[in-house]
Amino acid sequence: MVGIDMSKFEDCNINDDLKADLERIGFVEMTAVQEQAMSPALDGKDLIIRSKTGSGKTAAYLVPILNMIGRGRKPRALVVLPTRELAIQVNGVAERLGRRSRIRSTVIYGGSSMARQIESLERGTDIIVGTPGRILDLHDRGFLDLSAIRYFVLDEADVMLDMGFIDDIRKIMSFLNEEKQTFILSATMPEQIVEMASDFMHDPTTIMVDSDEVTVKEIDHYYTITKRNRKLQALQNYLKTYGPQKTIIFSRTKAGTKMVCDFLLNKGYNAVMINGDMSQSQREKAMYLFRNRVEYLVATNVAARGIDIRDVTDIINFDLPDDPKVYVHRVGRTARLGSDGRAFSIVEENQKDAVRQIERMARVSLRQIRMQD
Known part of the structure; x- marks a missing residue:
């Protein structure tokens, strides 16, 4: 050759x-x-x-x-x-x-x-x-x-x-x-x-x-610190400010996916969810809609395993993962094949140390932004 x-x-x-x-x-x-x-x-x-x-x-x-x-x-x-x-x-x-x-x-x-x-x-x-x-x-x-x-x-x-x-x-x-x-x-x-x-x-x-390290370095990383009862407002402010296109939003729990998805729908956003309580036909329908019509997918980490969609622009951690490796795997679903990507994490006041751990492990810098009401 x-x-x-x-x-x-x-x-x-x-x-x-x-x-x-x-x-x-x-x-x-x-x-x-x-x-x-x-x-x-x-x-x-x-x-x-x-x-x-x-x-x-x-x-x-x-x-x-x-x-x-x-x-x-x-x-x-x-x-x-x-x-x-x-x-x-x-x-x-x-x-x-x-x-x-x-x-x-x-x-x-x-x-x-x-x-x-x-x-x-x-x-x-x-x-x-x-x-x-x-x-x-x-x-x-x-x-x-x-x-x-x-x-x-x-x-x-x-x-x-x-x-x-x-x-x-x-x-x-x-x-x-x-x-x-x-x-x-x-x-x-x-x-x-x-x-x-x-x-x-x-x-x-x-x-x-x-490596995963290369992936996260190709992504712009942001986070905001807020009280737990203000997280939904922080999410809405981010969507208004940055206007993300094809976005996956991660929640820690199945109940959380429903809460976030219902909130988005009530605010007029096109959103679907996937979690472990859904039947296979429901999951397939949600993924079809996300690929072809819907801008926002709300998912648990387990339910999102295997999702490989090339045009995801933003990853939002509604719940910051405890393990930095999970953060890397989540945000790796954007910036595919050289395209631009952005990651935004909503951090509760007692999770500041977790941000530092992610920065040390992934060797990236997360930039703090303030989501004003």
């Missing part, structure tokens, strides 16, 4: 149908992780990719897989993700990139009709995108044949670990043929992930691009 400009997809050694679909959906210039992953992935190497969410890592594995997979009678690629929302998003990308080459992709996840997913599998598919529990359930019931899998992707591996899926992942991997290409992607690399990689991968190529 020496002397060849590999910064654009059109310069990669991939088929013309895939290039056309990439161009159609606006994927022209490769991100850093895509550029580093493309050549070894196309050469069939196992890859360990450490890269933040929003760096373009989904295309870093989907493009090589879609280029190599071809049509078949059984699924030959399996992509495992921790949440339903993320599985739906990745499957959507796979469908758009496989349109001209007619590569079929099916998404499977819990909380939705198993009969419909079985029907989709029986019609035939080339790529399975799903969550661990539903993958195991359909496999154990005999509806999901993993015998022909040649490409295996474990995305958001550290989130899988945090959510207690590590044993399910090992069980899934035990069903797969040893002669496969494996991709493991994670924002961090805990010891258990490294150990699993050594057990199931063959001489993997390791790519490390973009």
Whole structure:
């Protein structure tokens, strides 16, 4: 590859149908992780990719897989993700990139009709995108044949670990043929992930691009200090003053998401919420509205896992998280792929030390602003 400009997809050694679909959906210039992953992935190497969410890592594995997979009678690629929302998003990308080459992709996840997913599998598919529990359930019931899998992707591996899926992942991997290409992607690399990689991968190529520290440094950080009973007023003042566009507002509790969402709706703002008390259909409807029509999404940290929306302009911490790492993960949902981002935190009077901890851990400066009534 020496002397060849590999910064654009059109310069990669991939088929013309895939290039056309990439161009159609606006994927022209490769991100850093895509550029580093493309050549070894196309050469069939196992890859360990450490890269933040929003760096373009989904295309870093989907493009090589879609280029190599071809049509078949059984699924030959399996992509495992921790949440339903993320599985739906990745499957959507796979469908758009496989349109001209007619590569079929099916998404499977819990909380939705198993009969419909079985029907989709029986019609035939080339790529399975799903969550661990539903993958195991359909496999154990005999509806999901993993015998022909040649490409295996474990995305958001550290989130899988945090959510207690590590044993399910090992069980899934035990069903797969040893002669496969494996991709493991994670924002961090805990010891258990490294150990699993050594057990199931063959001489993997390791790519490390973009840490959380880089993410937060690309964002403008603000905070205000207020009394607990003035937090809603501080939120409204921020919205009036800064006019954020596509915004995720984090609340610590499920009751908090309802309180904040109701407040915004009563003030005339377009807002939806997601939390653990909602059904899957309710969550999917809320996410559809947020992507296409609504400006503000109010969410708990757990419910927001796996949300990957490229045009989020602002992150608002209605409740400041206790753990600085949670702050970093929250605000990392803005400033995607080089775009601008802004983070605003509403800090109660007894939480000033938490601001200093975030600044020390993330190596950023949070600028205090006063939200006047």
